[in-house]
Amino acid sequence: MQKQGHRHPPYVGIYFILLVLTAASILVSFVVHREAAPPFVFTLSTVKAALIALFYMHLKYEGRYVIALALIPLIVFAVVLFALMPDIIPYQKM
Amino acid sequence: MSSSETRVEEIEHKEYYESFSVPFQRFGFWVFLSGEIIILGGLVAAAILFRLSYPNWFESSTYTNVIISSINTFVLLTGSLTAVLAHKNAVDGKWDKVQLFLGLTALAGLTFISIKFIEYSREIHHGFVPSKDVFWMFYYGITGIHGAHVLAGTFIILGVMLFLKKKKLVEAVENAGLYWHFVDIVWLYIFPLFYLT
Numbered sequence: 001m002q003k004q005g006h007r008h009p010p011y012v013g014i015y016f017i018l019l020v021l022t023a024a025s026i027l028v029s030f031v032v033h034r035e036a037a038p039p040f041v042f043t044l045s046t047v048k049a050a051l052i053a054l055f056y057m058h059l060k061y062e063g064r065y066v067i068a069l070a071l072i073p074l075i076v077f078a079v080v081l082f083a084l085m086p087d088i089i090p091y092q093k094m
Numbered sequence: 095m096s097s098s099e100t101r102v103e104e105i106e107h108k109e110y111y112e113s114f115s116v117p118f119q120r121f122g123f124w125v126f127l128s129g130e131i132i133i134l135g136g137l138v139a140a141a142i143l144f145r146l147s148y149p150n151w152f153e154s155s156t157y158t159n160v161i162i163s164s165i166n167t168f169v170l171l172t173g174s175l176t177a178v179l180a181h182k183n184a185v186d187g188k189w190d191k192v193q194l195f196l197g198l199t200a201l202a203g204l205t206f207i208s209i210k211f212i213e214y215s216r217e218i219h220h221g222f223v224p225s226k227d228v229f230w231m232f233y234y235g236i237t238g239i240h241g242a243h244v245l246a247g248t249f250i251i252l253g254v255m256l257f258l259k260k261k262k263l264v265e266a267v268e269n270a271g272l273y274w275h276f277v278d279i280v281w282l283y284i285f286p287l288f289y290l291t
Contacts, residue, residue, distance in 0.1 A: 007103045008182050015175040022167055026160065029290035034152040038145065041286040049279045056178045057275045063116055069124040073131035081139045085146070 009055045021048050119265040120272075127276055130243075134280050137239065141232045141287055154229035155288055157222060162213050163289045166206050167281065170244075173202030174278045177251075177271035184267040189258065192267060196255050199274060203248030210241050233288050240284055243277045250274075 025044045029037045054060040059070055145151050180195035214234075224234040247270075254270045257263070 007106050008185075011175060011178050011182065015171065018171050018174075019168070022164070022171065025286060025290060026164060029160075029286070034155065034291055038286070038291045041290050042283070045282045045286055048282050052174060052275050052279055052282075056174055057272055066116055066121065066124050069121075069128045070131075073128045073135060076132060077135040077139055080136065081142065084139075084143060 009060075011055070014051055014055050018048050018051060117265055119269060123269040123272055127272065130276060134239070134243070137236050138280065138283050138287070141236055144228055144232060145287060145291065148228050150227060151229050152291060154227060155291060157217075157220070158233070158289045159213060159216070160289050162209060163285055166209050166213075167285050169202050169206050169209070170278045170281050173199045173206070174275055176202065177274045181264070181268050181271045184262075184264045189262055192258065193255060196251050196258075196267070196270070199271075200248050200251045200255070203244050203251065203274075206244050207241060207248070210237070229288075236284060237288065240277070240280055243280070247274045247277050 021044050025041045028040045028044070032040060053070065057070075059067060176195045176198040180192050180199065183189070183191040183195060222230055224231050250270050250273055254266045257266055
């Protein structure tokens with residue numbers, strides 16, 4: 001059961017960090033050429049996603065089973081992405 | 095706040111969450127979310143691969159509207175804040191505020207969908223239809239599926255608001271919030287993929 005009166009993470013502060021990082025993503029896409037922007041903007045997206053997952057979704061405070069449920073599909077996602085990359089990219093550039 | 099106080103607060107929060115085993119409802123909801131990560135993650139992965147290989151991708155993405163999508167990003171992030179504040183107030187037993195914050199989250203969902211429809215109508219009016227090229231096919235496919243998830247999240251929030259009138263259940267508020275945050279995270283990758291790169 002949930003207990004009452006425990007302390008919570010600084011949700012509003014995290015929200016402002018998310019807004020600043022979003023503004024930074026937009027700024028980077030205008031400063032850096034669009035073709036070269038992906039590494040910067042996707043890194044910022046990953047930082048924002050991590051903040052939401054850790055604090056808003058409380059993964060920072062979850063047990064190992066819930067963390068495994070969140071991580072396993074991400075590992076599958078990464079494996080599929082990198083496994084298909086060598087096949088698709090050379091084919092498209094031919 | 096000093097670093098030692100922050101550390102104590104983190105330990106208290108960690109102890110709070112470790113003091114009870116994972117509730118069945120939350121564990122089950124995470125199983126469901128795992129499936130959702132696979133589905134939407136696979137689609138976004140496919141789009142990222144095409145972004146890296148399809149030479150006209152970044153040219154096509156210059157025709158999408160950064161201002162409208164930035165407003166929608168702001169709307170979704172604000173919805174995430176109100177969803178987590180609803181959960182916070184549910185844990186603290188302040189149920190009037192829970193209804194208020196859930197209502198604001200549902201409003202954010204409806205605002206997002208409305209803005210997305212305006213955006214679609216502008217793009218279709220200018221001839222950017224799904225059959226135009228690979229970029230627009232992915233754009234309508236992925237943003238459409240994401241929009242359907244936002245709509246589903248909005249209905250879940252509204253359903254929880256009705257449910258709370260009968261029974262005050264913290265897990266219902268938390269799971270509805272988890273779904274909203276998940277949809278928000280997916281958008282954080284869709285936004286740069288179709289609008290910024």
